[in-house]
Amino acid sequence: MELFRVENVCMAFGKKDVLKNINLGIRRGEIFAIIGPSGAGKTTLLRILNLFEKPLCGNLIFNGLDAGKTGGLRRRMSMLFQTPVVFNASVFDNVAYGLKVRGFDKRAIEKKVSEALNTVGLPGMGKEKARMLSGGETQRMAFARAIVYDPEILLLDEPTSNLDPANVAKIEEIIKRIRDERGTTILIATHNIPQVRRIADRVGVLLNGELIEVNSIEGIFTEPEDERSAAFIRGEMIY
Amino acid sequence: MSGADFLFQGIIRAFELIFSLNPYIISITGVSIKVSGTATLLATLTAIPLAYALAFLHFRGRQALIALVNTGMGLPPVFVGLFIFIMLVPAGPFGFANKIFTPQAMILAQYILVTPIITGISLAAIKAVPKPIIETVYTLGGSWKEAIIMTFCEARFGIITAILAGLGRALAEVGAILIVGGNIAYTGSVGGIGEGESYTRTLTTAITSETSKGDISTSIALGIILISLNLSINLLANFFQRRS
Amino acid sequence: MKNLFAKIILVSIFISLFAGCVQQAPAGNTTSPTSTASAPQDLRLATTTSTCDTGLLDVLNKKFEDENNVRILTVCEGTGKSIATGELGAADVVMVHAVQLELKAVANRSFINRSYMMYNYFVIIGPESDPAGIRNASNATDAFRRIAAKQSPFISRGDNSGTDIMEKSIWKAANITPAGTWYQSVGKGMGETITTADIKSGYTLSDRGTYLAMKDKIKLRLLFESDQKYLFNPYHVMAVNPAKFPNVKYDLAMKYINYVISPQGQDIIRNYGKDIFGEALFVPAAGIKEQ
Structure with missing residues (x-):
């Protein structure tokens, strides 16, 4: 069951090719990891999926709909940026934001915010000032804010790169819980190999703008198809 | 009489005038607040949309407009006053409006002086809002309207500071309003403190005329009132800044 | 709570500013003589600083204002600027003391009815x-x-x-x-x-x-001080020429000039300063032939 597919997508900033002829299908309810060294084009790919950038060529097909011709698709997704963003307001108001712009009534908002805060392990923290939270708590609040309106896809850009190991573990648990409890499809860009092994179902390896391999999690760690992705998995430098 | 004597007498005089609720002083302070307040209000209504346009829209002449705003932040008040004077005198192009030596002419002068200041500081505050904040609004399903509201919420302390900075500048300004307002008070007050009512006389222009008369202690008294007013505004600005 | 407090302050600032601009110009408080039933007429007088700074105009203008329901808007700015203000039509009447400038301005038809009012x-x-x-x-x-x-x-x-x-x-x-x-x-x-x-x-x-x-x-x-020739300081009032600036209040300006040179106005000039400075500051000169 494919939720969306990327067809022949390419992208360039100025003369620099960032993505070259990407083809990728994402299945409903899976956790798909995009791995690769810094500068491989992971963030750009996520931004294209979240419709922040318009690709130079190719199509995005979301649930059978062409994203280039269908409005309102972004409202069915959600993205977490590398540095967590905090609105200068309470935790409740931060988390409730996506519901407010969608016109939910007050009672529904309170119920959904409370559920989302439970999911990320911040129950009863709604009244706190968001800027007073610690780094780990901030990232968890950002997760609550991203999932509160039940997006079909959650796009995560290096969600644990700024956190200590204890918080990394909590976030990984939250990612799995979101998928298990809500059935959300999750795309995670990361260069943390052990993390991929712990949480992902499938993985795509991005190198210099090219998707060199798409494989299951067992497959990539046991029989990688591409020599370069095997080297990356082993922790070697690849170019 | 030494400078210290002047200062001491001025302080005593200030307290006398303030606590006796001297109607002349009150009317002068009232004109100051009315003129500068109205000018700042109108400037705010222009400056904030302008700052938003400069921050987010990419239109032709945007860079030129930004340069104009930056230059405008340092416009010499006397020149603005002279320019408006020439425009508004009956021999000038807008003489038909019959507005020279009126509070409205003073409001216009201060509006021109203050708008670039509020625009410039607001623009800096709006631009300081991190881009990811705006992108987060979009990714959470917000429209451009919600993005603008969010920027305003995030930049609100900077914008309030901009408005208060504009108000402070307007209240302290003398060069332009002296020329276009004429420093007019009704009879009974022309020669000194007494019964009377200000028409276009503000705290700053009154200081120049009292000094011209050699009445230094009254000038100091007026100065103390002006500084207290500006101090209150700055404390308010500070209060908002500390909250951000 | 703190947030609410801040909002209240902000709103009240804006409301008070707005209230200030809705209220029309000088509303005239209860003690003001200008708050009579019919709105007073405005007369714009541009004059030299000496007539303002000595306080003469306070006394001289007050009587005229009270008797004629007029508000005199006095701009005190030195003779050169006063004449320029009149020449640009931004005043109705000027009171100045620089004979050469005055004669030049009368010659170019900017002013009429130049009248000798006083000297010192x-x-x-x-x-x-x-x-x-x-x-x-x-x-x-x-x-x-x-x-x-x-x-x-x-x-x-x-x-x-x-x-x-x-x-x-x-x-x-x-x-x-x-x-x-x-x-x-x-x-x-x-x-x-x-x-x-x-x-x-x-x-x-x-x-x-x-x-x-x-x-x-x-x-x-x-x-x-004893030099009749070079230290002589005559003051004149003159009206802005309505032929040049139709909007000036010529009739009111003439009423004012006639008041200044009337026995009543001249009496005020003759006596002004005696009580405060022990001597008069100006000598009335209406009707005296100029040197």
């Missing part, structure tokens, strides 16, 4: 020690020559006011072009110029009225 004499003031010895000068030009010869500090108005123009004409008559660090032009009104001269212990030319009004606050003394 300029005085030369300076430090009590009188380093240039002008107390013994034979006339004003001699006094100025002595100051220049000693290079004693001289503070000039430098603002094209009536006093400034008079000072320049005395230098010219004395055949001296004042230059050097001893001659300082400040570009300010009479009061500030006297204050500056006082601080620098310098000489300056002042109208008699402003000097008398300030003499208790300064160390400078009146050193020379």
Whole structure:
């Protein structure tokens, strides 16, 4: 069951090719990891999926709909940026934001915010000032804010790169819980190999703008198809 | 009489005038607040949309407009006053409006002086809002309207500071309003403190005329009132800044 | 709570500002004489600083305002600027003291009905020690020559006011072009110029009225005044020519001029200053033939 597919997508900033002829299908309810060294084009790919950038060529097909011709698709997704963003307001108001712009009534908002805060392990923290939270708590609040309106896809850009190991573990648990409890499809860009092994179902390896391999999690760690992705998995430098 | 004597007498005089609720002083302070307040209000209504346009829209002449705003932040008040004077005198192009030596002419002068200041500081505050904040609004399903509201919420302390900075500048300004307002008070007050009512006389222009008369202690008294007013505004600005 | 408090402050600021601008210009408080049943007419008077700073206009204008339901908007700015203000149509009537400028402005049809209202004499003031010895000068030009010869500090108005123009004409008559660090032009009104001269212990030319009004606050003394020719200081009122500026209130301006030169107005001028300064500041001159 494919939720969306990327067809022949390419992208360039100025003369620099960032993505070259990407083809990728994402299945409903899976956790798909995009791995690769810094500068491989992971963030750009996520931004294209979240419709922040318009690709130079190719199509995005979301649930059978062409994203280039269908409005309102972004409202069915959600993205977490590398540095967590905090609105200068309470935790409740931060988390409730996506519901407010969608016109939910007050009672529904309170119920959904409370559920989302439970999911990320911040129950009863709604009244706190968001800027007073610690780094780990901030990232968890950002997760609550991203999932509160039940997006079909959650796009995560290096969600644990700024956190200590204890918080990394909590976030990984939250990612799995979101998928298990809500059935959300999750795309995670990361260069943390052990993390991929712990949480992902499938993985795509991005190198210099090219998707060199798409494989299951067992497959990539046991029989990688591409020599370069095997080297990356082993922790070697690849170019 | 030494400078210290002047200062001491001025302080005593200030307290006398303030606590006796001297109607002349009150009317002068009232004109100051009315003129500068109205000018700042109108400037705010222009400056904030302008700052938003400069921050987010990419239109032709945007860079030129930004340069104009930056230059405008340092416009010499006397020149603005002279320019408006020439425009508004009956021999000038807008003489038909019959507005020279009126509070409205003073409001216009201060509006021109203050708008670039509020625009410039607001623009800096709006631009300081991190881009990811705006992108987060979009990714959470917000429209451009919600993005603008969010920027305003995030930049609100900077914008309030901009408005208060504009108000402070307007209240302290003398060069332009002296020329276009004429420093007019009704009879009974022309020669000194007494019964009377200000028409276009503000705290700053009154200081120049009292000094011209050699009445230094009254000038100091007026100065103390002006500084207290500006101090209150700055404390308010500070209060908002500390909250951000 | 704190947030609410801040919002209330902000809203009240804006409301108070707005209230300030909705209320029309001078609403006239209850003690104000202007709050009569019918709105008073405005008359714009541009005048020299000496008539303002001495307080003469307070008394002179008050009576006219009360009797005619008029509000006089007085702009005090020196003779040069007053005449320029009238020439641009931004005043209805001017009261000034620089004969040459006045005649030129009347000649170019900017003003009409120029009327002689009063005069007094300029005085030369300076430090009590009188380093240039002008107390013994034979006339004003001699006094100025002595100051220049000693290079004693001289503070000039430098603002094209009536006093400034008079000072320049005395230098010219004395055949001296004042230059050097001893001659300082400040570009300010009479009061500030006297204050500056006082601080620098310098000489300056002042109208008699402003000097008398300030003499208790300064160390400078009146050193020379007996020169009928060069220190003579006549004041005139004149109306802005309605043929040039149809919007000026010519009738009201004429009413004012006629009041100033009427026995009633002249009486006020004759007596003004006697109670405060012990002597009159101006001599009424209506009807006197000019020299």
